[in-house]
Amino acid sequence: MTSPRILVVDDEADLRELLDITLVRMGLDVDCAETLGQARALFAANEYALVLTDMRLPDGLGLELVREVAASGKGTPIAVVTAYGSADNAVVALKAGAFDYVSKPVVLDDLRVMVRSALRLSSPGSAPPAAGAAAPSRLIGASAAMQALRAQIARLARSMAPIAITGESGSGKELAAREIHAQSSRAARAFIAVNCGAIPEALMEAEFFGYRKGAFTGAADERDGFFQAANGGTLMLDEVADLPLAMQVKLLRAIQERRVRKIGATAEEPVDVRIISATHQDLAHCVETGKFRQDLFYRLNVIELALPPLRERLADLGVLTDAILARLAGGGPKAALGAQVLDTLCAYSFPGNVRELENVLERALAFANDGVIEVADLSLKSARVAEVSAPAEVAPNQVAAPAPAPAPATLGPDALPNNLPDYLVQVERDIILRALAQTQFNRTQAAQLLGISFRQLRYQMQKLDIQEPEQ
Numbered sequence: 001m002t003s004p005r006i007l008v009v010d011d012e013a014d015l016r017e018l019l020d021i022t023l024v025r026m027g028l029d030v031d032c033a034e035t036l037g038q039a040r041a042l043f044a045a046n047e048y049a050l051v052l053t054d055m056r057l058p059d060g061l062g063l064e065l066v067r068e069v070a071a072s073g074k075g076t077p078i079a080v081v082t083a084y085g086s087a088d089n090a091v092v093a094l095k096a097g098a099f100d101y102v103s104k105p106v107v108l109d110d111l112r113v114m115v116r117s118a119l120r121l122s123s124p125g126s127a128p129p130a131a132g133a134a135a136p137s138r139l140i141g142a143s144a145a146m147q148a149l150r151a152q153i154a155r156l157a158r159s160m161a162p163i164a165i166t167g168e169s170g171s172g173k174e175l176a177a178r179e180i181h182a183q184s185s186r187a188a189r190a191f192i193a194v195n196c197g198a199i200p201e202a203l204m205e206a207e208f209f210g211y212r213k214g215a216f217t218g219a220a221d222e223r224d225g226f227f228q229a230a231n232g233g234t235l236m237l238d239e240v241a242d243l244p245l246a247m248q249v250k251l252l253r254a255i256q257e258r259r260v261r262k263i264g265a266t267a268e269e270p271v272d273v274r275i276i277s278a279t280h281q282d283l284a285h286c287v288e289t290g291k292f293r294q295d296l297f298y299r300l301n302v303i304e305l306a307l308p309p310l311r312e313r314l315a316d317l318g319v320l321t322d323a324i325l326a327r328l329a330g331g332g333p334k335a336a337l338g339a340q341v342l343d344t345l346c347a348y349s350f351p352g353n354v355r356e357l358e359n360v361l362e363r364a365l366a367f368a369n370d371g372v373i374e375v376a377d378l379s380l381k382s383a384r385v386a387e388v389s390a391p392a393e394v395a396p397n398q399v400a401a402p403a404p405a406p407a408p409a410t411l412g413p414d415a416l417p418n419n420l421p422d423y424l425v426q427v428e429r430d431i432i433l434r435a436l437a438q439t440q441f442n443r444t445q446a447a448q449l450l451g452i453s454f455r456q457l458r459y460q461m462q463k464l465d466i467q468e469p470e471q
């Protein structure tokens, strides 16, 4: 069996030699290039398990090589060697598609950790899923938004770049983070999720970095912190905006140096942890208001992953409901949904997203008779359901507007409305909202569905005060 082959690109002879010797001692084959031109030629002619490049080369920037390797479609991980303290370079390289970086002067232990992690990525069977191939995912949903999200996760899983996940409460941020970890080369190691808002400030440093025996009153034994527990794996910082400023400084240092010091210890210890942060707050706004440090924001926010709220992917409600009911049945017979239940759910705005859907269904199941959930069992907060009654042939259906108008009174087949203009306005509003909900607020498609022009739809939306849901 041939050894994995590594391409080292550096014009500094000393460093090139050091990297070469270290990698050969790890049992790897090494090719060396001194310039961008040489590197390109070698990369085009060979298959590499890893490319390791300096940032400054005589004929260009290592960053160009990062972009080219990332776009090559070969799936080869590329890492950069950055000058000490140039956090900017590392972040720029990660954003451009680098898998990881090592800082100069190169600490050989760090280099070996990085190389091993890259080799796990390029070992057979770890290639990125082919475009369109559905990797098994715990994130349920077939909507375009979910498909795009899954594809993005598959790409992101192959790097060390810190990821900042945004999304409303209950929209699946932690689930997405677990998915990234599970698809990464770190899957066999720990995934640790920490709710930053739930830890008392006085205990934070001990919880994150651990402590030595006797470091403070009550420290009866040595204890690891979250960083040590997540070593080799992934650390998710949930509700990261809630971190107090003093802790933000310490966290930034740990992330930059990849080293932590237990309370009471004299020496620092290296940690190899991928950081995923999440918040439902606007972190950039927290930076503006001075609540969150700009430098930490920059470090955490290398790659953004935005989770859509459930009301923007109503097409997933059916499969999600199905999967949740199957889980709640625990292998037994699954509850059925009565007529209109799915339509009623589609008309609900789900401020608590998928978690709220889970809660609603769990509660409904407790009220359901004979394993059939009816609309009344859902007990949705009526203010958030745009209940629509329409002429007999128009069924109540999904609505995605933030502030639905009061629903018109239900009319039997022979009944007449007592205010025809108002009634017709309500019916028109309902139909437009349903079309918008079905197309996830794509106005062009909604207009097509209704056989009217985009301009007509826009005009009617203005007239009826229908606004897009807030992002």
Ligand SMILES: Nc1ncnc2c1ncn2[C@@H]1O[C@H](COP(=O)(O)OP(=O)(O)OP(=O)(O)O)[C@@H](O)[C@H]1O
Pocket (backbone or CB within 6 Å): 138, 139, 140, 141, 167, 168, 169, 170, 171, 172, 173, 174, 175, 176, 238, 280, 354, 355, 358
């Ligand atoms: N796409 C999805 N498919 C299946 N289940 C999902 C999906 N999204 C979320 N869930 C489920 O919804 C619940 C909430 O998800 P999760 O805890 O990941 O949300 P969150 O955004 O991290 O919430 P919070 O902001 O409150 O921390 C979990 O039980 C999760 O399994």
